[in-house]
Amino acid sequence: MSAPAGLAGRPASGARPPILEHPRGLRSRPAAWIGCHGNPDRCLAIGGWRSPICARCVGLLAGYPLAVAALFVFGPPSLERALGGALLLVPAAVDGGAQALSAYRSTSARRLVTGVLAGLGQLELLGGITAALLRAVHG
Ligand SMILES: [Zn+2]
Numbered sequence: 698m699s700a701p702a703g704l705a706g707r708p709a710s711g712a713r714p715p716i717l718e719h720p721r722g723l724r725s726r727p728a729a730w731i732g733c734h735g736n737p738d739r740c741l742a743i744g745g746w747r748s749p750i751c752a753r754c755v756g757l758l759a760g761y762p763l764a765v766a767a768l769f770v771f772g773p774p775s776l777e778r779a780l781g782g783a784l785l786l787v788p789a790a791v792d793g794g795a796q797a798l799s800a801y802r803s804t805s806a807r808r809l810v811t812g813v814l815a816g817l818g819q820l821e822l823l824g825g826i827t828a829a830l831l832r833a834v835h836g
Pocket of ligand 1: 732733734735750751752753754755
């Protein structure tokens with residue numbers, strides 16, 4: 698008896714493994730709420746516990762408070778920091794993009810780290826753009 702399609706793991710040929718996409722109703726609630734695929738293969742596993750969202754999303758959520766801390770350390774957001782925030786998105790884009798387009802397979806640790814950088818980058822980018830727009834409108 699063979700495993701159902703999508704559950705057989707990495708193909709022996711070395712081709713890109715299938716990405717399991719669970720229907721929204723089968724995802725964990727946190728995963729469905731934030732729009733995460735919740736693929737158990739990509740969730741953090743520590744001992745017998747498995748995170749309900751993927752490692753990248755855990756990293757994103759961990760990066761957001763770092764962006765708030767950056768406000769206290771570096772002051773109000775600026776357009777220069779927005780550019781830095783955009784650069785922080787690049788590792789996650791490269792890591793995720795390479796997985797989508799090739800046989801490259803990332804690791805949970807790599808997804809977590811690139812997710813943290815991307816979470817910090819997202820808020821730096823949005824904060825910097827918002828600050829620049831507000832300065833343009835209000836002077
Ligand atoms: Zn996710």
